[in-house]
Amino acid sequence: MSHYDVIVIGAGGAGLMCALQAARRGKRVLALDHAPKIGKKILISGGSRCNFTNLHASPANFLSRNPHFCKSALARFTPDDFVQMVKDHNIPFHEKKLGQLFCDRSARDIVAMLVQDCEKAGVAFQLHCTVQTVTKPDRFLLDTSQGSLSCKSLVIATGGPSVPDTGATDFGYGIARQFGLALVEPEPALVGLTWGESALRSFGDLAGVSAETVITCRQTSFRENILFTHRGLSGPAMLQTSLYWHQGDPITINLSPDLDLGAWLLEAKRIGDKAELKTLLASRLPKRLAEKFCDLYLPSRPLLQLADKDLASFAQRLHRWIVTPNGTEGLKKAEVTRGGVDTDELSSQTMEARKVPGLYFIGEVVDVTGQLGGYNFQWAWASGFAAGQAV
Ligand SMILES: Cc1cc2nc3c(=O)[nH]c(=O)nc-3n(C[C@H](O)[C@H](O)[C@H](O)COP(=O)(O)OP(=O)(O)OC[C@H]3O[C@@H](n4cnc5c(N)ncnc54)[C@H](O)[C@@H]3O)c2cc1C
Known part of the structure; x- marks a missing residue:
């Protein structure tokens, strides 16, 4: 059994940001993903150039049953904060229109930046790893295809089930149900x-x-x-x-x-x-x-x-x-899944489940969905940052 302070399930945008912040605070962090490759949705996003944020992002660009929920996280990690990271890594980018920022070269730059920062901060990665069961007698115990793991804080960053070819699943909804958390009906969105x-x-x-x-x-x-x-x-x-x-x-x-x-x-x-x-x-x-x-x-x-x-x-x-x-056109074609873990179940400051101390939900798995134009990544970064400060 390997022990961690924090296990993040899902090494996409939100999961990587959360893992990075937690590791920078000195936590022993594992980022785990069932895919063999990190950040697949980032790689295909924005026509492979990743529209990584929107300069004008504000709570009005997000849809949620509670429109106020996203405010705190968005205020604490802004588009400028992410742009600063991109600049620190000398990644060339441009504004296409309406505040939408894209990589000049490739979305690979964004994944490489996050992975590099995570590795530097000491995040461990376990890829190709399937989680079979999660229990919480005291700490969280995970049975996986690569052995047993335990952690004090468990972060669910498995996104929504849209575009299943990328490895997207509804795993996060299953964990929410297992721990008695309500869901807002998940449905395909940003879709024809x-x-x-x-x-x-x-x-x-x-x-x-x-x-x-x-x-x-x-x-x-x-x-x-x-x-x-x-x-x-x-x-x-x-x-x-x-x-x-x-x-x-x-x-x-x-x-x-x-x-x-x-x-x-x-x-x-x-x-x-x-x-x-x-x-x-x-x-x-x-x-x-x-x-x-x-x-x-x-x-x-x-x-x-x-x-x-x-x-x-x-x-x-x-x-x-x-x-x-x-x-x-359905989940197969949808860029996002609207709905997800009901925000009433989570703290807007930390993304922690109110009923289950130590369990966090971040990114698209939560009932916060952005409009087209870089907003969904901004939510992934901001919610990942919020949880990363708290775990
Ligand atoms: C074609 C396309 C283009 C897009 N373009 C943009 C864009 O340009 N700008 C923008 O802002 N948004 C865009 N989006 C939306 C954006 O990609 C998502 O909102 C964002 O990636 C969500 O981040 P996340 O970290 O919550 O989830 P994800 O990025 O989906 O990451 C979830 C991770 O969890 C892993 N996972 C899933 N299930 C399991 C499991 N059971 N066990 C272990 N790991 C698991 C997955 O492999 C994945 O690595 C696009 C989406 C699509 C489909």
Whole structure:
């Protein structure tokens, strides 16, 4: 039996940060992972360039049943703190847009930085190691594929089950249940939404078309691109929307956020524009999308032959296109899992379970989910830091 002060299960972003902080405080720390390789999700993130934080991260960018829970951890480890680590390691990076910071070279730089710092601080690693049972007579006892382990503090940093190909599992939820902690229903998020049968017949052939839109769902709006796919709608605006969408919710899409199409079409008619509706519309929207809306909702004729009221209601439909997806692309494609260990069960200062002293949950396994744009890693770093100071 090997004894540690702290065992962190899951050597992803949150686990590595927690292990590092704890080891720097002089704790004897083991970071354990069932994968043969450290930080797989970091490696595939941000198109392999890892959008490692967002300069504008604030609690408003996070979704949780308790929106206040993330505040303390986010305030104690900020984007600037992580940027300082990146600078200390001379890792080149850039801001892509909207405060999103990416590595210039590769996400491997971030994993190498964390592993190097952990090793320097004395963190031990045990990879390819499966945890079979966890019990807590006094200390935590772990039976693993590589022998028995014990620790005073056990940190669960196993993330969410999205993209199982990376080694993602729902292990953390199982531990929470075993120790009597409540979960908020875990669901795929930051994921494309799928059409029902009839919408698929109408819009499936638009696959590949992309347009800048404003999408609104449950009073939350995002202005970014949508992408039509063979199964539904994706693209950054739709991924963001998926964070807030629940089965049965309608979504309102404004396909022309900058131009009042009704006023524009009526003015074109008034000055005698002889163009067909779809030709005119294609100067403002992707051609296939313009043609599709004409085919479905107002047969394209020269503008002068169309009634004002028909033009106005057609334009209104483009500004308030209401769709009701029938589901999501699922965990296989989702960038994150929303929901997870109920924050009511945890201390927002330390991430320790209130009912189980010594048991901590950090990162994506907790019911705190960030929007697209580097926020989920910022939560992983911040929650890992908070627990690392307390274990
Ligand atoms: C394709 C993709 C791209 C993304 N891009 C970004 C991005 O650019 N920016 C951003 O902020 N977020 C991004 N995310 C989200 C981000 O990767 C996660 O939110 C973040 O990695 C969560 O960190 P974590 O440490 O909680 O969990 P993870 O990084 O998932 O780490 C969990 C670790 O636990 C291990 N583990 C799981 N189960 C077990 C078990 N039973 N036993 C032992 N070990 C186990 C896993 O092997 C893994 O190493 C992306 C996600 C995906 C899927």
